Amino acid sequence: MAGTEERALQPNRGTLDLARSLAAIRQAAEARRFLSYGDVAAASGLAWSVARRRMDPHLFDLCRRGTARGWPLLPAIVVDKRSVPHGAMRGRPLIGFARAAERCGRVIPGGDAASFLAAEQRRVFDWAEKERGHDLHA
Template identity: 70%
Template sequence: MSEAGLDPTRSVAAIRTAAGKRRFLSYGDVAEANGVPWNAARRRMDPHLFGICRDATARGWPLLSAVVVDRKSVTHGAMRGRPLIGFARCAERCGRIVGGDAAAFLAEEQERVFAWAREEVGDVVHH
């Protein structure tokens, strides 16, 4: 568990539940799934999601944070600006090649997460 009380197991479970319904979550939804107020979780969210993606990559899973978006993008998932740049940087740090169209990469990865949520029945990421 991180210093902000963000537990990868809880976060992955929330991501799996939402993705299984082809839904997106906000960063605040992830904080709420951990029982942590957004103002306490905000600064730790990026490193928390990176850790989840790093572990997911090691397991051969998609970048699970692809379905965790800014609040304005929850209905459609199409992030823009800073949130999209942050996701692309996370992907590259995990060894993925984003290419010139980060939005298209994000959309493809979101579809991979939706498929993973339907197929994955094993355990969740553990640190």
């Protein structure tokens, strides 16, 4: 029995937690700010080096779950570290976001992923304001 109790008290062993990620994204969105992939990892108690390979599927899962609830693509405000001040992603992070959006059935008008991202980020900020104080579950 002691072994079971010890295991229950051990820290997270490399799993990104959807509820914690949702809470971190919501908190940032309510403040109308962007957060980094490292911030999402830290919300689950993980170092970026541990969470790095798990981040894309994790954020896609948040997109998929949010889409099922009629929410915007919440990971739109999760950006690479250098983009945190302004939110304008480029390169691989932008391509990854666009692919996740398309996999969730979203159409990117004219194939302009950067404009789509900016519009979705505004939708996330507006969503957070509307949902302020409501209980959300991942």
